[in-house]
Amino acid sequence: MxxxxxxxxxxxxxxxxxxxxxSRPGIKAVYDELSARTGADIDSDLVVSRLGPPVEMELGHWFPHADVPAMADLYRSLYPQIAIERIxxxxxxxxxxxxxxxxxxxxxxxxxxxxxxxxxxxxxxxxxxxxxxxxxxxxxxxxxxxxxxxxxxxxxxxxxxxxxxxxxxxxxxxxxxxxxxxxxxxxxxxxxxxxxxxxxxxxxxxxxxxxxx
Missing domain, CATH: 3.40.50.1000 (HAD superfamily/HAD-like)
Structure with missing residues (x-):
């Protein structure tokens, strides 16, 4: 190089x-909580295997396009209480x-x-x-x-x-x-x-x- x-x-x-x-343990825990609250079948292990892009891009794999902005807001509201201590x-x-x-x-x-x-x-x-x-x-x-x-x-x-x-x-x-x-x-x-x-x-x-x- x-x-x-x-x-x-x-x-x-x-x-x-x-x-x-x-950040994998914290993000995984947030997605697990998001799944529990919404009923969406989210594979949080798959999610944390491909971290990098904005959360909206990942949420687009699990929710209809029209629901992504609201799910992103919910994700960000959950994140501080769930993720910070785990990372x-x-x-x-x-x-x-x-x-x-x-x-x-x-x-x-x-x-x-x-x-x-x-x-x-x-x-x-x-x-x-x-x-x-x-x-x-x-x-x-x-x-x-x-x-x-x-x-x-x-x-x-x-x-x-x-x-x-x-x-x-x-x-x-x-x-x-x-x-x-x-x-x-x-x-x-x-x-x-x-x-x-x-x-x-x-x-x-x-x-x-x-x-x-």
Missing amino acids: PTTDLGTSPLVGFDLDMTLID TLLPGAAEAFAAVRDRGGRVAVITAKNAPDAGRHLDHLGLHADEVRGRAWRTGKADALRELGAVAYVGDHVHDMEAAVLAEIPGVAVTTGPSSPEELEAAGAVRVVTSLAEIPGVLDAVWPPRVVA
Whole structure:
């Protein structure tokens, strides 16, 4: 894969679900509750095997098109009480944020999840992001990356890598989500790692730590 100089620009973007957090237990529990309340036969194990797209896209597999907006509202109303406590950090998440800041950089979380719930996760898990952008997917993520002046985007999904390509910045892919290494490379990832624990090493290669006198 090609190497890309990240330079000294200040901000690195991160996806949230299955990049920074293992959101499967919480999301599964919300879909199970949604199924119980509506009578819809939702396979929540299948749902959490393909996380990434906005909730409306997933709900479209289980409800008539006309019902999706209301089901999305119900899902989001249930989410804070059911999901937040069940979700944990993925290995290396805190260290990846620290590695960016050690280099004088800032961190943004850019996610398809709504921003309030993204913020709740970060607060609950003790992560601080300088910027949080929610309800962003593929081209929406690219727009946010450009607006924020991001120098790289870290994500687990092929559409995360496509967003980085559209924003004309390096995409660093982590294989903790549903996309395979081959799919991530084909989508434009300049680096593919198996864990966020490898992110400091990736940054070492292209963006040395800041020297403090």
